């Protein structure tokens with residue numbers, strides 16, 4: 200499609216055809232902010248190797264993760280429990296900006312560090328019981344551009360887009376009930392990507 204404004208995205212247009220809402224805002228941070236947050240988060244976040252229990256075996260992933268929030272939430276993910284750390288000033292600034300842009304509120308953030316295209320995230324939905332039902336999840340990307348896909352659980356229909364550095368994506372309404380999402384691995388990307396998913400937990 201030909202567009203006069205190829206860098207602008209209609210953040211009111213739902214990318215999903217049914218059963219949920221996904222809005223892509225494109226780049227919402229300036230190039231300077233994007234560079235600043237990328238290196239700040241890369242260097243200062245308390246990154247941990249993710250651990251998952253898969254068929255009873257403890258697996259350590261190459262991708263690194265961190266969890267920050269308002270309170271010391273205990274968060275169970277892949278059957279491992281983690282306690283949220285207190286916000287850094289930069290994470291709070293990002294959270295405020297995203298809350299203003301989306302008119303949503305978030306109380307925690309799961310961060311992912313993908314060192315290169317070999318690392319990704321398999322099909323899943325973010326629908327743990329502790330998450331607010333049908334609450335919005337805001338996904339912010341800094342660093343390498345990566346493809347991101349949704350797959351409808353019943354029909355198998357797939358919707359894909361590219362997540363740019365400095366961009367914001369929102370998943371809300373029944374999205375997590377009806378759609379899986381993933382970050383496919385790729386042989387073509389050699390640079391790291393930092394991803395932040397702001398979420399709302401109920402205690």
Ligand SMILES: O=C(O)CCC(=O)C(=O)O
Nearest residue numbers: 309311320325382394396
């Ligand atoms: O890295 C991404 O863009 C997605 C991460 C994700 O789906 C998650 O943390 O649940």
Ligand SMILES: [Fe+2]
Nearest residue numbers: 323324325380
């Ligand atoms: Fe997810």
